[in-house]
Amino acid sequence: MAELYQTQRAMRNIRRAALQRGVIGILDIGTSKIACLVLRFDGTGTFRETDGVGPMAGQANFKVIGAASTRSRGMRRGEIDVMAETERAIRTVVAAAQKVAGVRVDHVIACLSGGRPASYGLAGEITLESGRVHEHDVARVLAACDAPDFGRGREVLHAQPVNFAVDNRSGLGDPRDHVGNKLACDMHLLTVDGDVIGNLVQCIRRCDLELAGIASASYASARAALVEDEQELGSACIDFGGGGTGVSIFVKKHMIFADNVKIGGHLVTQDIAQGLRIPLPVAERLKTLNGGVEATGRDDRDMLDLGGDATGWDGDRRPVSRADLIGIMRPRVEEILEGVREVLDAAGFDSMPSQQIVLTGGGSQIPGLDGLAARILGPNIRCGRPLRIDGLAHQFTDPSFSSAVGLALFAAHPQDEWWDFEMPADSYPTRSLRRAYRWFRNNW
């Protein structure tokens, strides 16, 4: 764990340095598209009343100065499949965003959607010697959480303290200076495959970029798509992506669960291509332009132009109605939602105080999806678009960019993680000099 602590702290320091320089890049590497936003942090906040934009939930201290997105390459199910291809895609999108921004990007924050995420809820408890919670006590109680065996090659992506309790007073956000004898904490830990992260880091490094932070894609999209009340009261965010569907549950403004369903929009496209015997790009086009999940009588008469050139000079003239397309898509979408349902059941979403579910991601734009999801997941369904951030062009505000926007919020206001607290002193006894320094600082 100490090694992880060091790497994550190093990333935090890089992020801090990047914020000081004022420019940071956001890289959302998805299975179907790669988006890159260039953020400029100017500290003072460029919020102007005349723009007709509200204070933007305190997100006004940065501004998007460049944005680009391109088709993703070499990715499969949220993981990097062909490194060189992914590297090219990253180069393309970074070069385009830099060109728009006119600024060189050196530090990026990336997100990872695949890698078999696994969530753990940890609990730790210590007795307070001084009868009062000090800063180092918080670090101690976080270190005292008993970590389960993650398995080989797993890396911790998020380790967020969710809840603190002093004696029997639970639900404390900030336990410092509370008086008590016992300090307990609950921590949410998200682990992913270390190799997947390693590949991502390697890919980004080969593009001359430095990684200033890494986040789970489902976490990022939930931060962008859930409004503050939903994060506070408890809700699930479902991010329909190309290669997988991310699920994350928030309560009291903290993520308490995240998982990934390995079925995404690409499988729907594949089904369409197989069912109608058309090439994949045509199937993708049909899905986005004419797709749906609720067939009506009118859809039988709504004939689609397949437009493929596989069969002959005059293109594809087979009669395909929109109802046929919906008939192919709906079972797959249902299957995805069933998978989400299973994940939510496994996470115990039923026992949550609020059953709000927010759909976001590119797949959530399927017409009629909220109706279908309401039947499978629960009544409180909403299609969520990402939070408005300053300077983002209109074409980047649709739900498929919610994880990119969420990463921007993550870059501006990261939540406390375990490695943001000073490591307890007994974990590195050799650094006695630093201990002596801290002792001096605390006592004088």
Next chain:
Amino acid sequence: MPDVIDHRPNRQPQPDRIKRDPAPSRLQYRLERMWLRPIWRRAVRVGVPAFLVAMTAGIWLSDEDRRAQLSDGVQHVLDKVQSREEFLVRTMVIEGVSPVVDEALRKMLPVDLPASSFDIDLTALRLQVMQLDVIESVDLRIKPGGILSAVVKEREPAVLWRHARGIEILDRTGHRVASVTSRDVRADLPLIAGEGADLAVPEALSLIDAAGPILPRVRGLVRKGERRWDLELDHGQKIMLPAEDAVIALQAAIALDRAQDLLGRDITAVDLRNPSQPALRLGIDARNTIREARGQALLGPDGKVIIPEDDKKGG
């Protein structure tokens, strides 16, 4: 002729679509990123053109002949422009001076006319002209039509100042105007004398103004100790004035004279140095009259008591 004729319309030969990779190559990507660095941008946008220009100029100028040619050309153009008819100054006009000063000025201004107006340094000329004491201010300018105009204001003579080295004419402020050989040259001007008298010329002038009724008797003002004035009258009389409020004291003396004909009597000096205690110094005759009446020994013209012959013998 083939057995089966294909009546289908000819399929248009599709142009070979070049599958171009939209991704920039690694080199291009690196170059683009390098280009986005401000220092590189500046170097290429400013540095390279500046270097090229400097190098071209340097190479071209490295030849001696070309340098000479260039400087000759520049000088030629310069001369051509400066010696144009429009810039020529032909005449000099001096206004507001007496003929003597006019002649002196013309000798002094070392301009060979006609000359180009570029060659005339008006500031230096002005400084040179201002060295003449008689000139209070001069407005030198080149007027259209090639005229060098000098509008001069001369100092007005106000007093004569006699001092150890001769006699000078001063203006109202005490500045020297000219020297004269004798007082008769400007008999109309009042005379002042003494060290430092030139520093108090305004006061002297106001005193002379105040001395109106006795002005015909006034011979001049003498500055004493660079501090106060003595008003010298004829018949060896003088009015000693205080350092401060000299005009008031003088008016008091004149009032006395009006009332009691003070200055008509045998008085050598009216001492007003302490205005609250005016004192009179009597002449020899007056004192002798008093001494005679008192039965004292008389005074000689040197002011000493005349000792009678018999006393001398007896003593």
